[in-house]
Amino acid sequence: MAETMIGVIGGSGIYEIDGLEDAKWREVRSPWGDPSDKIMTGRLGGVRFAFLPRHGRGHVHTPTSVPYRANVDALKRLGVTDIVSVSAVGSFREDYAPGDFVLVDQFVDRTVAREGTFFGRGCVAHVSVAHPTCPRLTDACEEAARATGVTVHRGGTYLAMEGPQFSTLAESRLYRDVWGCDVIGMTGMPEAKLAREAEICYASVAMVTDYDSWHPNHGEVDVTEIIAVLSGNADRGRAMVARLPGLLGPGRAPCPHGCDRALDHAILTAPERRDPALVAKLDAVAGRVLHKGAGT
Numbered sequence: 001m002a003e004t005m006i007g008v009i010g011g012s013g014i015y016e017i018d019g020l021e022d023a024k025w026r027e028v029r030s031p032w033g034d035p036s037d038k039i040m041t042g043r044l045g046g047v048r049f050a051f052l053p054r055h056g057r058g059h060v061h062t063p064t065s066v067p068y069r070a071n072v073d074a075l076k077r078l079g080v081t082d083i084v085s086v087s088a089v090g091s092f093r094e095d096y097a098p099g100d101f102v103l104v105d106q107f108v109d110r111t112v113a114r115e116g117t118f119f120g121r122g123c124v125a126h127v128s129v130a131h132p133t134c135p136r137l138t139d140a141c142e143e144a145a146r147a148t149g150v151t152v153h154r155g156g157t158y159l160a161m162e163g164p165q166f167s168t169l170a171e172s173r174l175y176r177d178v179w180g181c182d183v184i185g186m187t188g189m190p191e192a193k194l195a196r197e198a199e200i201c202y203a204s205v206a207m208v209t210d211y212d213s214w215h216p217n218h219g220e221v222d223v224t225e226i227i228a229v230l231s232g233n234a235d236r237g238r239a240m241v242a243r244l245p246g247l248l249g250p251g252r253a254p255c256p257h258g259c260d261r262a263l264d265h266a267i268l269t270a271p272e273r274r275d276p277a278l279v280a281k282l283d284a285v286a287g288r289v290l291h292k293g294a295g296t
């Protein structure tokens with residue numbers, strides 16, 4: 001049985017994690033550039049564990065400058081099998097209130113200025129992201145989150161905007177009233193797509209911090225208030241993460257939803273037409289299939 005390694009990507013307000021045994025910050029090199037920061041590795045509850053602050057310690061990266069490919073590739077290189085993304089979101093629903101956790105299961109990608117794939121000319125692949133999050137990993141996150149006492153909503157569509165400015169009122173109304181989205185953030189995409197390309201199970205735990213700008217009884221989004229809500233929820237976030245190893249266990253059966261086999265039939269480029277330089281960069285992400293001579 002394969003070994004589980006949990007990777008938590010911490011969002012705004014979450015720059016470190018405690019409680020890891022043998023914790024050390026490791027510099028992980030990636031052909032896709034430098035990750036957002038060093039990655040803390042260790043063991044939690046007997047399970048291999050990695051933590052990466054998405055914006056870097058000290059909040060260096062904007063949502064646009066986050067090196068999403070390097071981050072996912074670096075986690076894959078470390079052996080991460082399951083990524084839990086923790087992020088702050090605005091809510092489009094009265095009943096998804098600040099302080100609540102939402103287990104996102106769908107995304108609408110409105111980002112425009114990010115590299116959204118590991119593949120390209122010389123190695124073309126098309127994976128399905130019809131269901132971009134992993135139900136097995138999300139089940140564990142749900143159980144872990146509910147045990148902390150926080151209000152948890154299973155399911156929600158996350159509108160990923162480019163930012164860094166928050167939405168206009170017209171945009172907020174469009175995403176909510178016309179498109180039926182549930183929450184809004186700036187980082188869920190392309191992270192989720194890249195995790196699928198890298199064959200890593202991905203769950204998105206969104207912490208509601210505000211009502212964006214649509215709500216008549218709430219003011220405009222204020223980043224200070226967002227951080228205050230996140231700080232108020234930090235203990236619950238930590239408690240949720242601490243329960244994950246016990247729920248996932250150290251040994252890992254193949255994903256019943258196929259996340260860990262997403263590339264089985266995805267690569268179209270004929271082996272003799274592949275770009276060796278790109279194939280070399282894909283060693284961690286796609287080595288499982290590329291080095292078996294998969295493709296058509």
Ligand SMILES: CSC[C@H]1O[C@H](OP(=O)(O)O)[C@H](O)[C@@H]1O
Nearest residue numbers: 011012054063087088185186187
């Ligand atoms: C701090 S407010 C806006 C900022 O917070 C969220 O970041 P993350 O998803 O990493 O928690 C949001 O997406 C924006 O990047």
Ligand SMILES: Nc1ncnc2[nH]cnc12
Nearest residue numbers: 088089090184185186212
């Ligand atoms: N209203 C909002 N819009 C985009 N990203 C956010 N992150 C937290 N609140 C947000």
